[in-house]
Amino acid sequence: MSVPQRRRAVLTGMLALAGAALASGAAPLPEGPWPDATVIRGEHYVVMGHRVPAARLADLAARTERARRTVAAIWGPVRPVVLFPETDAEAGALAGAGATGGLAALATADRVIVLPDGYGRLTETGRDVVLAHEITHVATGATRGGRVPMWLSEGFADYVGYSAAGLGVRTVASELAAEVAAGVLPDRLPGPADFAPGAVRLAQAYEEAWLACRYVAGRFGERTLVRLYGGDVGTVLGLTPAEFTAGWRDYLRKELG
Ligand SMILES: [Zn+2]
Known part of the structure; x- marks a missing residue:
């Protein structure tokens, strides 16, 4: 679709x-x-x-x-x-x-x-x-006063939002897919500035966040993604931030490349 x-x-x-x-x-x-x-x-x-x-x-x-x-x-x-x-x-x-x-x-x-x-x-x-x-x-409770990173609060809301939509990954993440196909991968998870209204790569920021959550659910299970909300990648996933980012980038390459 x-x-x-x-x-x-x-x-x-x-x-x-x-x-x-x-x-x-x-x-x-x-x-x-x-x-x-x-x-x-x-x-x-x-x-x-x-x-x-x-x-x-x-x-x-x-x-x-x-x-x-x-x-x-x-x-x-x-x-x-x-x-x-x-x-x-x-x-x-x-x-x-x-x-x-x-x-x-x-x-x-x-x-x-x-x-x-x-x-x-x-x-x-x-x-x-x-x-x-x-x-x-x-x-x-969204970001819970900033205690939950925005990539997780927005990514998780999209993870749930799209879960019953029946849309393909490349359809939902079309802007990011175009970048990845051109050989450009993001080097870090999106932060608050990337989600600011009018940000140049606003669509891609949401897509990156959504795919970070989809990566967690796919590799560790959906219950673990839910537990990550309010936790952190170290204690919940057993990964360093650098390992998590690397795994997410591999996932982007695999899903969109
Ligand atoms: Zn939102």
Whole structure:
């Protein structure tokens, strides 16, 4: 399945802002931000819409439940709260975020906020990936105040997000695959600056992080990847940072070369 460039751009932008919002510690939102909200309460999730057509909100609820199951299967139980505002401006205000142009969704510490414009432009698969990615951030506590490296928090959210998408490695990591095919391999795992909005290799940073997590799951098992969240490669994997980086680079060569 091909992924239009536009979807990738929207998805990547969304991921970047999600990280930014979490890093800045956006204040928890009130339980019900809108007096005239439409609420769909599932057994394990709550979806709230503000002047959103009923069919669109019902679609979001179904996707939220599906994404919740995806996250639960890998990480563990989570009870997501997802807000669907009327406008992007309203979403930005709820999140305490600045510019949200081109983004599709973001996560605060305890809920997911849909950005109607960007979300509406995503493919069906893109919407599921975005929701599972953001719900993963809520479930894991994302970077936990910087104690979890960004390659792991973003890579793990994408690992879960793409786990049920049925997309090939080269499709998801198309930008990085083009570099590797041209003989260029990254020499280190991506850091916070690489995930900054507007970073030149932002798409590749997410792809590098995703493949680092995929490498861990493939070599050590998915349960070990989950244990790595909050641990470190030395104690959990028995590798030095240099050995881990070398193993990841070999994996990139094998998967994308
Ligand atoms: Zn993210």
